[in-house]
Amino acid sequence: MSSDLVRYSASNGIVELMLDRAPVNALSMPLIDALLAGLAKARDDETVRAVIIGSAHKVFCAGLDLDLVRDKPGIETRKFLEKLYFALNDMQYRMGKPTIAAIDGAVRAGGMTIAISCDMIIAGDASTFGYPEIDVGLIPAIHFVQLPRLVGKHQAFGPLFLGDSFDAATAYRMGLLSEVVPKGTALDRAREVAERLAAKSSIIMKIGRDAFMRAIDADFRRSVENAAESFALVATTEDCQEGLKAFVEKRAPSYRGR
Numbered sequence: 001m002s003s004d005l006v007r008y009s010a011s012n013g014i015v016e017l018m019l020d021r022a023p024v025n026a027l028s029m030p031l032i033d034a035l036l037a038g039l040a041k042a043r044d045d046e047t048v049r050a051v052i053i054g055s056a057h058k059v060f061c062a063g064l065d066l067d068l069v070r071d072k073p074g075i076e077t078r079k080f081l082e083k084l085y086f087a088l089n090d091m092q093y094r095m096g097k098p099t100i101a102a103i104d105g106a107v108r109a110g111g112m113t114i115a116i117s118c119d120m121i122i123a124g125d126a127s128t129f130g131y132p133e134i135d136v137g138l139i140p141a142i143h144f145v146q147l148p149r150l151v152g153k154h155q156a157f158g159p160l161f162l163g164d165s166f167d168a169a170t171a172y173r174m175g176l177l178s179e180v181v182p183k184g185t186a187l188d189r190a191r192e193v194a195e196r197l198a199a200k201s202s203i204i205m206k207i208g209r210d211a212f213m214r215a216i217d218a219d220f221r222r223s224v225e226n227a228a229e230s231f232a233l234v235a236t237t238e239d240c241q242e243g244l245k246a247f248v249e250k251r252a253p254s255y256r257g258r
Helices: 029-044 074-093 110-117 132-136 141-151 153-162 168-174 186-198 202-217 220-235 238-248
Strands: 006-011 014-019 050-055 099-103 106-108 120-124 128-130 179-181
Touching: 006 029, 014 029, 014 186, 029 050, 029 074, 050 186, 074 110, 074 220, 099 110, 099 186, 106 110, 110 141, 120 168, 120 186, 128 168, 132 153, 132 238, 141 153, 141 220, 168 179, 179 186
Parallel strands: 014 050, 050 099, 099 120, 106 128, 120 179
Antiparallel strands: 006 014
């Protein structure tokens, strides 16, 4: 695990994993690898009872580093998705201890994937959320699986296909968040909740959480496989590459429908 990208700290049975890729924690392969390594370390440490994922910066995570998909073959994109979609989901599924996302800032795209993978999301009231992929020629593929299950079809479609950001109050009303707290206090509140969870029997927590994960999993893995294929396919289209190029060049894209 690279301590330069994810800060790992442990105290009283609680691990904090702080994303630390300035300025906005754009998701790269090394950052995802570091997060997975941190989660694995916490999972394998029997003294750890709860895990918090937060950010060392004002932004929780702005999403994918676009260099991962610009002018890259589909197989390269697929390698990243195997980490962000499959490995992260599998890691969280097998953690055996509760995980909490502590958010006080902007969360977009792949950052939503990280947050939603946790068991709870606690957010400051000034935090914002969104799925802007559609505006740069991509699709938030995994969220076609995740979001409707959390908030329902009609609540999910607008954010996914309009690409507009929304505030913490809206996210809470939709059912995306566990709690909304005053700005700047999300990490403190996550620590309070983690302490309560850590005080429970570790073996009962593990058995109970494993049962909970099995109950909510259904056919999630197969659906995520389909989502990854769709994302990789979109990334190879001319319109996707034009959208990414236009975003970098700060101009309107000229889509050709292919």
